[in-house]
Structure formats: C-alpha cells, structure tokens
Amino acid sequence: MRAGIAALLGAVMALTVTPLSAVAQDEEPEQEIIVKFREGASRGDALEKSRTRAVADSSDGAEVLASRDAAESIRVLLARGDVEYAEPNIVLQATAVPNDPLWPQQWHYWEAVGGIGLSPAWDQGPSGLGQRVAVIDTGRTAHPDMNANYVGGYDFISNAATARDGNGRDANPMDQGDWTTGTCGPARPSSWHGLHVAGTVAALRNNATGGTGVAPSAKVVPVRVLGMCGGTIADIAAAIVWAAGGAVPGVPANAFPARTLNLSLGGPSASCPVTLQNAINTARNVHGATVVVAAGNDAVNASGATPANCAGVITTGATDRQANRASYSNFGASVEICAPGGETSPVVANGVLSTMNAGATVPAGSIYKHYQGTSMATPHVAGVVALMQHARVQHAKPLLTPAQVLLHLKAKALPPAAQCGKGLLDARASVAAAIAAP
Numbered sequence: 001m002r003a004g005i006a007a008l009l010g011a012v013m014a015l016t017v018t019p020l021s022a023v024a025q026d027e028e029p030e031q032e033i034i035v036k037f038r039e040g041a042s043r044g045d046a047l048e049k050s051r052t053r054a055v056a057d058s059s060d061g062a063e064v065l066a067s068r069d070a071a072e073s074i075r076v077l078l079a080r081g082d083v084e085y086a087e088p089n090i091v092l093q094a095t096a097v098p099n100d101p102l103w104p105q106q107w108h109y110w111e112a113v114g115g116i117g118l119s120p121a122w123d124q125g126p127s128g129l130g131q132r133v134a135v136i137d138t139g140r141t142a143h144p145d146m147n148a149n150y151v152g153g154y155d156f157i158s159n160a161a162t163a164r165d166g167n168g169r170d171a172n173p174m175d176q177g178d179w180t181t182g183t184c185g186p187a188r189p190s191s192w193h194g195l196h197v198a199g200t201v202a203a204l205r206n207n208a209t210g211g212t213g214v215a216p217s218a219k220v221v222p223v224r225v226l227g228m229c230g231g232t233i234a235d236i237a238a239a240i241v242w243a244a245g246g247a248v249p250g251v252p253a254n255a256f257p258a259r260t261l262n263l264s265l266g267g268p269s270a271s272c273p274v275t276l277q278n279a280i281n282t283a284r285n286v287h288g289a290t291v292v293v294a295a296g297n298d299a300v301n302a303s304g305a306t307p308a309n310c311a312g313v314i315t316t317g318a319t320d321r322q323a324n325r326a327s328y329s330n331f332g333a334s335v336e337i338c339a340p341g342g343e344t345s346p347v348v349a350n351g352v353l354s355t356m357n358a359g360a361t362v363p364a365g366s367i368y369k370h371y372q373g374t375s376m377a378t379p380h381v382a383g384v385v386a387l388m389q390h391a392r393v394q395h396a397k398p399l400l401t402p403a404q405v406l407l408h409l410k411a412k413a414l415p416p417a418a419q420c421g422k423g424l425l426d427a428r429a430s431v432a433a434a435i436a437a438p
C-alpha cells in the first residue's frame with residue numbers, strides 16, 4: 001500500500017391496497033366485483049337482484065361485474081345458494097419489484113431490518129433517468145447487466161506500471177486488473193472493484209438478468225484512479241475535478257459531467273490532504289457535485305481516514321444485515337450516514353450482491369458476487385442521491401445542492417453507540433424529502 005495512499009475498501013477484500021368505497025348512492029361511480037356462480041346458477045336473476053351488470057370474464061370461470069354499490073351487491077350475491085364466491089375487484093398499486101432473478105438475494109435493497117427501502121423509493125417515480133454518477137475507482141469492466149449504463153469516462157492513473165495499460169493518463173478507462181503477486185501487501189486476485197460499485201449504483205433493472213442497481217436508469221461515468229496497489233492523491237484529485245465537469249490540464253473536457261461522485265476508496269491520513277480538499281471544494285462549490293465517500297474498513301474513527309475526513313463530503317459507514325454497524329466499518333463524528341455494506345463472514349449471502357468479473361488477473365466471464373465493505377455501502381447512498389435528483393426533475397424543481405442533498409438524505413435511526421451518523425439510509429424517505437423540499 002506504500003505506492004499509493006488510497007486502497008480499495010471492498011473487503012476480500014405493501015402491497016398498498018385501495019379498497020373500493022361502499023357508499024350506496026346512485027351517483028357513485030361503478031365499482032367492480034368478481035363473482036363465480038355455481039353450475040346451473042340463475043345468472044340473469046342474480047345480476048338483476050344484485051343490481052350488477054356483466055363487464056368481463058375473470059379467471060377460473062369467474063366473471064367481473066360492475067355495481068354502483070359493490071358492498072350491497074356482494075351481500076345479495078353471497079346470500080344466494082348459487083354463488084360460490086363474490087368479492088371486490090380491488091385495485092392494487094404498483095410496487096416496484098423487478099424481474100431480475102437475483103433481486104431476492106439483494107436483501108440490502110428491500111429487507112425490512114437491514115435494507116434501504118428501495119421499492120417504495122422507486123414507487124414515488126424516480127429511477128435515476130438523466131442523472132450521471134461518476135464512479136471514481138478501478139475503471140470500467142464489461143458486464144451484460146452494466147454495459148448499457150456506462151457513459152464516457154477517463155483513465156487518470158499516471159503510473160504506467162500500476163495502470164498496466166502501458167501508458168499514463170489516457171482516454172480508455174478499462175480496468176486492466178489490480179491483482180498483485182505480493183508487490184504491495186499480500187498477493188491477491190483482481191477485485192474488479194469498480195464494476196461491483198458501478199453495479200450497485202446502476203445495474204440494469206427489469207431485464208430478467210442478474211440483479212439491479214439503486215438507480216437503474218442513471219448512467220455511470222467510469223473514472224479510473226485505482227490500479228495495482230491503489231492510486232495517488234494527485235490522480236484522485238484530478239479525477240474528482242474532471243468528473244464534476246472541471247478542467248484538468250492535459251485532459252480533454254468531460255462531455256459527461258456528473259452531479260454525484262462516488263469514491264469507494266481511502267487510506268489512513270490524520271488530516272485531509274490539501275490537494276484532495278481543494279478538488280472536493282471545486283467539485284462541490286463550483287460544479288454543484290455531491291461527493292459521497294467511504295468511511296473506511298479499519299474499525300477505527302473515520303477522522304483518521306481520507307477522504308472520509310475531508311470537509312464537504314458525505315462519509316458513508318457500513319451496516320450489516322441486522323442493521324448493526326458492520327464489524328469492519330469506521331465510525332465517528334465524520335460519518336454522515338451508514339448504508340448496507342454487509343458482512344460476508346461467516347455467511348457469504350450477507351454481503352452486498354453486485355456485478356463482478358470472474359477473471360483472477362485479466363477479465364474473464366461476467367458473474368455476480370457478494371462483497372462486503374464501506375465501498376459497498378457508499379454506492380447505495382450515491383444511487384439514492386441520483387434518485388433524489390431525478391425526483392426533483394420529475395417535479396419540475398431545481399436540482400438539490402450538495403448541502404441540500406445531505407439535509408434531505410434520510411435514515412432510520414441507529415443507537416447512538418453505533419456512531420453511524422444519521423443512521424441507516426432510507427431510500428423511500430430520502431426521495432420523499434427531495435420531492436417535498438421547495
């Protein structure tokens with residue numbers, strides 16, 4: 001980890017039912033009833049006595065009737081001997097449960113205790129459409145559940161050796177793999193960390209493939225800063241400025257500036273490096289970008305980790321499946337909020353499930369994998385920020401400033417001892433607050 005200060009933080013790294021009203025007035029609009037007659041029933045008589053009219057066939061030999069007093073019609077029908085059943089044809093509201101087959105394993109999105117309440121956030125309208133989230137990480141890796149949501153990007157790694165692409169900064173942000181054979185810390189396979197993080201932000205939803213991201217219509221701008229052994233403050237700072245739309249000497253202007261930046265990275269530092277703080281200030285104050293960063297995975301006070309200890313960022317700690325602060329998560333006063341980072345030990349399924357590559361060194365097949373870490377928590381927050389901003393657009397309101405984003409990010413309170421900031425991210429309440437704000 002000496003080569004660069006920043007290391008990966010991924011460890012291994014209502015159904016709402018609207019009952020029909022039962023007001024008996026002829027002026028009332030018609031309500032529907034589902035009725036099933038027994039064989040040989042006097043159907044015409046039943047319709048006349050119950051003051052109903054036929055509308056359509058239902059399933060299972062039943063049919064749909066209309067009535068101006070459904071409750072009374074049902075009472076009349078049920079009193080007959082030739083009716084098997086009669087019930088209101090109630091209207092169910094959409095609850096956004098996607099068809100992605102891994103959704104049931106993505107407990108971090110929906111589980112009552114440890115999840116973020118994602119479906120009821122989606123139910124309010126937003127999907128992240130039109131929003132861009134820069135994932136400042138290991139770069140872009142192809143994946144069928146992610147490819148359509150990548151846009152633009154750049155490679156800010158100055159060191160050709162750690163970049164593994166034969167040159168310094170360049171326009172191709174492809175992740176070349178960050179495996180090491182022991183040059184910096186223990187030997188380990190490639191993490192494809194940026195792919196996992198990107199999938200949590202914006203993996204495709206309702207494509208009957210894999211899982212989904214938090215903001216599945218948002219675009220991810222892959223900005224590469226982490227290579228073998230991590231990345232430098234200079235490269236990360238340049239990436240922050242560029243991702244938000246600022247100018248970086250020697251680098252073409254960013255055609256896809258992002259209003260939300262995700263930095264699932266960090267390293268020990270007693271204070272926020274000036275270079276890093278200046279970059280964050282530019283992104284935030286000049287370009288209006290919300291900067292979401294990981295708290296770090298060393299189970300220490302986040303004031304000793306950077307960029308967690310920088311000003312003007314949303315520092316994100318991690319919770320486990322039981323909504324406790326995760327065992328590895330940093331904590332303390334510099335943590336603004338926590339989100340699911342999971343714990344893969346002892347139960348792998350209690351990690352965060354997202355897009356992954358199977359390659360131990362260079363890319364191979366596309367898979368899905370559970371990771372744990374504040375790296376995994378951070379994109380839950382970034383994705384919710386994209387939902388909040390999309391909701392603002394949907395309601396013809398101006399985008400939220402970074403300060404407003406933090407104000408309106410909502411969380412389920414955790415015990416003060418968790419030192420988890422506002423608590424566990426609540427996507428539903430955050431979107432509602434974004435919509436309600438002036």
Ligand SMILES: [Ca+2]
Binds near residue numbers: 155169
């Ligand atoms: Ca390069």
Ligand SMILES: [Ca+2]
Binds near residue numbers: 170172173
């Ligand atoms: Ca490159």
Ligand SMILES: [Ca+2]
Binds near residue numbers: 204205208209210
């Ligand atoms: Ca999917």
